Amino acid sequence: MIHISADVNSNDIGENTHVWQFSVILAGAKIGKNCNINCHVFIENNVSLGDNVTIKPGVQIWDGITIGNNVFIGPNATFTNDILPKSKVYPTDFQTTHIEDFVSIGANATILPNLHIGKGAFIGAGAVVTKNVKPFQIVLGNPAKPIGYLTRNKVRLDLNLLDEEGNLYEIKNNELERLHD
Numbered sequence: 001m002i003h004i005s006a007d008v009n010s011n012d013i014g015e016n017t018h019v020w021q022f023s024v025i026l027a028g029a030k031i032g033k034n035c036n037i038n039c040h041v042f043i044e045n046n047v048s049l050g051d052n053v054t055i056k057p058g059v060q061i062w063d064g065i066t067i068g069n070n071v072f073i074g075p076n077a078t079f080t081n082d083i084l085p086k087s088k089v090y091p092t093d094f095q096t097t098h099i100e101d102f103v104s105i106g107a108n109a110t111i112l113p114n115l116h117i118g119k120g121a122f123i124g125a126g127a128v129v130t131k132n133v134k135p136f137q138i139v140l141g142n143p144a145k146p147i148g149y150l151t152r153n154k155v156r157l158d159l160n161l162l163d164e165e166g167n168l169y170e171i172k173n174n175e176l177e178r179l180h181d
Contacts (some may be wrong), residue, residue, distance in 0.1 A: 003039075010043075014051065022046040032069065046094070050101065064113070068101035074125065078110045100135070102152065109144075119174055122150045136176045151176050 002008050005021040009164075014033030018023065021039045028045030031037070035053045040061040049061075050069035058076040061067070066077050081094040095113035099105075103117050106125030112150030117123070127144040136149045138156075149157040152168065157176075159171040168179045 004150070023056075056107070061092065064096040065099070066096070067099045068103065068119075070102045071099055072104045074105055074107035075107065076108045077105045078108075079113075081113045100104055119151060120150070120176065135171055135174060149176065 001018045002097045003021040005077045006019045007024045008019055009027040011030040011033065012029065013031040013057050013143060014035065016033055017031055017035040017037070019037045023037055023039060023041040025031065025043045026045045029043045030048045031103050032049050032051035032053060035049060035050055037055050038057045041055050044061065044063045046063035047061050048066045050067060050071065052070045053067055055073045056075040060075055061079055062081040064081045068074070079097060083095060084092055097115050099115055099117045100119040100121070102120040103123070105111070106127065107121040108125055108126070108129045109123045109129065111129045112119070117127060118137065119135055120136040121133040122138045123129060123133065123144065124138070124140035126142070127140055128142040129139065130143045133139055136151065137146050138148045138150050139146050146159060148159055149161060149169070151157065157163050157169055163169070169176050169181055
């Protein structure tokens with residue numbers, strides 16, 4: 001479903017994807033299946049979105065951004081692709097950012113360019129991400145700093161990968177798993 005007021009130029013949009021009013025998607029963008037692109041979203045050409053991605057209002061996704069499957073991007077989250085922008089001075093290539101699967105990015109978070117956000121990472125609202133984020137890591141603040149980890153079942157772990165009951169977890173095969181006694 002593409003709203004009548006949306007300006008969608010890409011022919012590479014997966015089935016069951018919804019694009020809401022006043023959104024713009026340029027011709028080169030690749031959008032997966034079952035995505036929900038809310039109103040007032042801008043997506044540039046050299047962008048790839050996986051399946052089941054939710055983008056809330058007020059988000060711009062610039063050239064060089066790759067977003068995996070099952071990613072949530074909160075309202076007014078900001079991505080950048082040029083660390084030293086100047087008016088009318090364009091880089092040969094824009095810097096890239098890769099967002100892995102199952103990442104959640106809170107409202108008003110800012111993601112600087114040339115970063116890798118690991119699988120299942122959780123970026124808190126208003127965070128300014130200046131460094132790569134490890135898989136399943138929770139980062140908050142400005143600049144964003146790790147405060148713990150979050151499993152896919154929403155079990156919160158400290159920086160030593162311990163839950164509140166003292167169970168130890170490990171990242172194995174790109175998954176966060178509880179170690180058994």
